[in-house]
Amino acid sequence: MLATAGLPEVAERLVILGFRHGADMSIHGAFGDAADRYELDKALDDYRGLFAGGRVGSLMVERYLALLVRAGDYDEVGRILDPAFIRCHDLTDGSDGGTTVDPGGVARALLDRLDTGTYHERDQAILSSTRIDHVHRIAEPAITDLMTAVRERVDRYRAELGAHAHAAMGAGPARYRLDTWSVISHDGGHALPHKHHRGWITCVFYAAVPEVALAPGEDQGALYIGRYDFIPAEAPGWRMLRFAPVPGRLVMMPSYALHWTRPLEQPGLRIAVAIDVCAEP
Ligand SMILES: [Fe+2]
Incomplete structure (x- = not known):
């Protein structure tokens, strides 16, 4: 919101501040579990979009892993837990x-x-x-x-x-x-x-x-x-x-x-x- 309001630097600093405190940047993570397959895919896509933009935190990864397990995508779980x-x-x-x-x-x-x-x-x-x-x-x-x-x-x-x-x-x-x-x-x-x-x-x-x-x-x-x-x-x-x-x-x-x-x-x-x-x- 701040970025679109012409305050991208303020937005960026707030994001970094959020990460410093372990925040989950996904609206799905913050507001509850996906109820069905459609919601599940939407939540997974939301996390993927955030990760692609470098918005990654430990709590987000834990919640993403839980969603992957629910979706049965074990191969991707394995790629996140890469030895x-x-x-x-x-x-x-x-x-x-x-x-x-x-x-x-x-x-x-x-x-x-x-x-x-x-x-x-x-x-x-x-x-x-x-x-x-x-x-x-x-x-x-x-x-x-x-x-x-x-x-x-x-x-x-x-x-x-x-x-x-x-x-x-x-x-x-x-x-x-x-x-x-x-x-x-x-x-x-x-x-x-x-x-x-x-x-x-x-x-x-x-x-x-x-x-x-x-x-x-x-x-x-x-x-x-x-x-x-x-x-x-x-x-x-x-x-x-x-x-x-x-x-x-x-x-x-x-x-x-x-x-x-x-x-x-x-x-x-x-x-x-x-x-x-x-x-x-
Ligand atoms: Fe430790």
Whole structure:
């Protein structure tokens, strides 16, 4: 409406503001489910039009997936849950020519600022942990290296997506910023299944974990990426992926990807940095 009223820049800023808060831009998503096949196709077409215009958010993708399941279009579900959208890098290994990161340095920089964080029995999906926001603002070489290394991997991720990628993943924002926070737990803090509402890609970097979590065959502290329980088993796409929380490891996933962690079974220091790649106007 604002765009047609001659205020396209205001309209664009409002759209970006909406996405920052996880809004669903489809009138169908906001006003209820499709009642019949005609309504279902209309709602799917509405989302497709928005995705084609780069209007994509995690809530929209979740609702679109639910509509696809109702329509029985499992192939498209599989294209949205493409395992190629999930990447894992060892940032201590510079063999790919990228910036290397010292996870110990990142851990020390964060522990030095532990008193600036806030302790949460429960913070959204995360239990028993201290959260430090705006990690990227910390002026320490290890943190600067981490942010440089993440931007390099995000740029490569985008370059390698290719034209075949589903529009729900899109080509990514032309300009982006990194929203960052750290989760530090000493006694079994873990994350319940959740997705990130505001990003295009969500990354998790591990700076420290207890030794026991790295033992062969060990599962505690592991990161899992799964799928919504309304998606039937016969639909293709990723099912359940598991990543050990190895210090220096960066896991990248679409922000709409459902993920969680297994709790630690005994006290031990676990430091993770979460990074949402968000569109900038
Ligand atoms: Fe998360």
